[in-house]
Amino acid sequence: MLEKSGLINIYFFTGTGNTLSVVLRMADVLRSRGMEVKLHRMESVAPELVDTQHVVGLAFPVAVQGTYPFIWEFVKKMPEADGTPVFMVDTMSEYSGGIVGPMRKILERKGYMPIGAREIRMPPNIPLGSFDREKIKKRLEEGLKKAEKYAIDLMEGRTKWGRIPLLSDAMALISRSETSWKIMRKLLSWKVDMDKCVKCRLCVHLCPVSNIKWDGNKPVYGDSCYLCMRCYAFCPVDAIYSTSVIFSGQKYKAVRASDILKIKG
Numbered sequence: 001m002l003e004k005s006g007l008i009n010i011y012f013f014t015g016t017g018n019t020l021s022v023v024l025r026m027a028d029v030l031r032s033r034g035m036e037v038k039l040h041r042m043e044s045v046a047p048e049l050v051d052t053q054h055v056v057g058l059a060f061p062v063a064v065q066g067t068y069p070f071i072w073e074f075v076k077k078m079p080e081a082d083g084t085p086v087f088m089v090d091t092m093s094e095y096s097g098g099i100v101g102p103m104r105k106i107l108e109r110k111g112y113m114p115i116g117a118r119e120i121r122m123p124p125n126i127p128l129g130s131f132d133r134e135k136i137k138k139r140l141e142e143g144l145k146k147a148e149k150y151a152i153d154l155m156e157g158r159t160k161w162g163r164i165p166l167l168s169d170a171m172a173l174i175s176r177s178e179t180s181w182k183i184m185r186k187l188l189s190w191k192v193d194m195d196k197c198v199k200c201r202l203c204v205h206l207c208p209v210s211n212i213k214w215d216g217n218k219p220v221y222g223d224s225c226y227l228c229m230r231c232y233a234f235c236p237v238d239a240i241y242s243t244s245v246i247f248s249g250q251k252y253k254a255v256r257a258s259d260i261l262k263i264k265g
């Protein structure tokens with residue numbers, strides 16, 4: 001059960017806005033029940049400065065059965081705690097095998113008290129094919145309802161954080177290994193159509209790992225992309241495209257770029 005009028009700091013990452021939508025909905029519910037909620041973007045906060053005096057929330061998308069290496073790094077670098085309650089929520093399109101248990105293990109070892117973990121299905125954000133708009137809308141609405149319920153359950157102490165040892169630890173290794181990402185990058189690398197590019201540099205601002213640099217008059221990708229889809233989803237003139245035919249489907253985004261950027265640290 002969460003202490004009324006207490007502070008909750010939620011540290012989140014979102015690629016295309018599903019996780020942010022879930023976090024905003026949870027924050028609304030928690031605030032309506034008297035909690036103070038502060039949101040922090042993981043990419044703009046030093047993990048060492050996570051506030052261990054108050055409840056910590058962690059929210060992020062599923063990627064390759066686990067999550068992005070920079071999220072694992074964030075959690076690994078969080079300070080040691082002495083029983084700080086922590087909860088997590090992830091968003092995914094289908095299934096994650098390698099998050100809930102392994103995250104619990106890391107946090108417990110650091111001295112946090114895991115109070116709840118939930119995984120919420122949201123629309124897929126990989127451009128694999130065309131979207132059925134009605135289906136996407138329904139999935140989004142259902143996901144946000146689950147987010148509301150999770151926030152209420154957290155308030156009322158009805159949440160758990162399970163752990164299946166071995167299998168989920170093994171699956172977590174897939175998303176934590178650089179080899180998986182090297183293979184993914186080969187499948188899905190980005191190109192910029194300079195005839196379309198309006199040089200707004202939004203892609204440079206949005207990249208969570210500073211992998212896009214402004215080179216005189218054009219964006220240039222480095223080789224540490226984690227395929228979070230941000231640059232691709234939010235390019236205002238659709239100048240960014242994948243070199244792979246597999247990823248030439250419709251773009252997906254659940255929020256505007258400014259909704260992400262306006263949340264500072």
Ligand SMILES: Cc1cc2nc3c(=O)[nH]c(=O)nc-3n(C[C@H](O)[C@H](O)[C@H](O)COP(=O)(O)O)c2cc1C
Pocket residue numbers: 013014015016017018019020060061062063064065066091092093094095096122123124125126226227228229254
């Ligand atoms: C590179 C990549 C890998 C993904 N891997 C998985 C996965 O293993 N399982 C799954 O259910 N969804 C997977 N997804 C879908 C996202 O987890 C899902 O759409 C999520 O809600 C996106 O959240 P966001 O909009 O906050 O970035 C993946 C998406 C991307 C871009």
